Amino acid sequence: MAPGIPAAMERPHFIGIGGAGMSGIAQILARRGAKVAGSDAKESGTAEALRALGATVHIGHAAAHLADDASCVIVSSAIRADNPELVRAAELSIPVVHRSDALASLMQGLRAIAVAGTHGKTTTTSMLAVALSELGLDPSYAIGGDLAGPGTNARHGEGDIFVAEADESDRSFQKYDPEVAIVLNTELDHHANYASMEEIYDSFETFVGKIVPGGTLVVSADQSGAVELTRRVRDLASLNIVTYGESEKADVRVHKVTPRGLTSEVTVVLNGKYLTFTVSVPGRHYALNAVAALVAGVALGIPAHNLASALGTYTGVKRRLQLKGEAAGVQVIDSYAHHPTEMTADLEAMRGAAADSRLLVVFQPHLFSRTQELGTEMGQALALADASVVLDIYPAREDPIPGITSALIIDAAKAAGADVTAVHDKAAVPEVIAGMAKPGDLVLTMGAGDVTDLGPQILDHLSS
Known part of the structure; x- marks a missing residue:
């Protein structure tokens, strides 16, 4: 078995391998030495990037695309039960693994940061990935979007940090056990899976409850849903909670956001000291995402001034x-x-x-x-x-x-x-x-x- 690969994932087959979440896991497994294969509905730059890593990528879905010796079939919640490759997997008794379980297995043994929220996950995860890489920490990461081009939404690093975008849409983020979790906001969305805000809160509470003992929740002090979530989890044992935002009650307070064309200058009050840094994308919400990333890095023990400088090197993510x-x-x-x-x-x-x-x-x-x-x-x-x-x-x-x-x-x-x-x-x-x-x-x-x-x-x- 190749080092760092769970036994069940030595020869994984991905249905929908070109998707943002699926392709990232496929990339990491390929870089760890797994024999990766999969299929997608159409040709793409992502498919080509995976082939360059040695993966076999079929276009279209057909039972014949699934090799008899596949060790598992990895799916997302978007894959329907009548998909011919999924049907074939059942005939061959090949285990079916949800994308979130596959990602959770890749994070085992590493210091995980899971970034959650109804909005802003991809940007914040990307900011952390870029900043930690800039600091030479060589993190692994899995992001729901490309930083610059196909194949840049994931990386297998040699460092001990794994940064992951944590998707609440199908409750799959409940599979992770992060050392640090970020909750940017909580709003009612994904109406096919959530009938009410109460269900949203229950789901996020379960996610927060999976933070490892002694770990940290970084959560917005401004957004009403996040504030309510904080109230609900305040009494969880062994959980450190750090709030951030423009609210006077925030533990890390955003003192000022100054627009400068297509960038922003952000000043925060952290541990009683003012810290100013540049965010190279426009908009107050992106500035607040950068502050969340800053606070999460500090929770891992990274010096704030180093992180602030490194965050300035982030120049955006596709879309x-x-x-x-x-x-x-x-x-x-x-x-x-x-x-x-x-x-x-x-x-x-x-x-x-x-x-x-x-x-x-x-x-x-x-x-x-x-x-x-x-x-x-x-x-x-x-x-x-x-x-x-x-x-x-x-x-x-x-x-x-x-x-x-x-x-x-x-x-x-x-x-x-x-x-x-x-x-x-x-x-x-x-x-x-x-x-x-x-x-x-x-x-x-x-x-x-x-x-x-x-x-x-x-x-x-x-x-x-």
């Missing part, structure tokens, strides 16, 4: 206000925001970074269930833009819900005074935006689906 390019005097930026809180935060960040520019948004709703529950709030968020184009709902793993369409969002946006247009043919969007945009404008493609593909196409139309 988190990522500049895609500029053409005809128009900048095109990509945002992964798909929940109203995220949408509002990113729109306000862009307003603050370019106050004199007109902001045009191409928004693609993500999931029928989310639109059903939060469509009105999504529409209200779009009122922050000067004009918006709204696409049809990106279904991802869901089947349609009768009567639930992007019209819910459009009607709410118009009621809030927004200038919004429905475009049902995604291929028509680049031409529509090119006709709307003027020199000096900002165009924001927004959503968790394939709306990200439109950025380069819009730039092409602007250039022609």
Whole structure:
């Protein structure tokens, strides 16, 4: 057995290997010496990056793709029971392992930091990964997004720290036993899995309860859901709780966030001393994510001033206000925001970074269930833009819900005074935006689906 590989994962087969969470685990296992294989729905840069590590990646799902000698089949919650490779695994009696269990096994024996919250997980995890690497600590990490390009969402390091994005959507974050856990916020989302805020709190309480004895919870002192969670877990034995934020009650208080174009300068009060550092992405919410990362690193015993300097080297992650390019005097930026809180935060960040520019948004709703529950709030968020184009709902793993369409969002946006247009043919969007945009404008493609593909196409139309 190769060192560092659980016996059951010497020859893993991933169904959906190109997904953000799955590909990271596949990368780490491949770098540890496992014989990795898997399948994905379509070709991608991620698939190529995995092949470069020696993995076998099939395109499309078929029973024949699963080797008879696979030691396990790794799946996410998005894989349906009738997937032919999953059916074949049952026929061959090959163990099926959930993605979260696979990740938990990779963290065994290491000092784990698990980053949780309804929003901001990918950014905060990325900030920590970059800062710890900059300090020469050589961490391992698994992130739900790429730092720069395909294959950069995970790393097998030689250090003793493992930083992981902890996904609450399917309760899988309850599998981890971190030394330090971050909770950025708690809001009602993932409506197919959570019926109420009470269920959200119960899930996060279970996650916090898995922190190792003597470990630390780093939690927002500003966001109401996080504050309520803190109240509920205050009496847990052997748990250190450190709050951060702009609240006067925060243990680590954010004294000031100063926008400086597409960056921010942040000053915090830590242990009674002022500490100022730069965050190289715009927006108050990203500044607060950086403070959470700072506090988590300090909880591991890393000097605050070293961390603050290293955090300044973080320059962003794909799809988190990522500049895609500029053409005809128009900048095109990509945002992964798909929940109203995220949408509002990113729109306000862009307003603050370019106050004199007109902001045009191409928004693609993500999931029928989310639109059903939060469509009105999504529409209200779009009122922050000067004009918006709204696409049809990106279904991802869901089947349609009768009567639930992007019209819910459009009607709410118009009621809030927004200038919004429905475009049902995604291929028509680049031409529509090119006709709307003027020199000096900002165009924001927004959503968790394939709306990200439109950025380069819009730039092409602007250039022609």
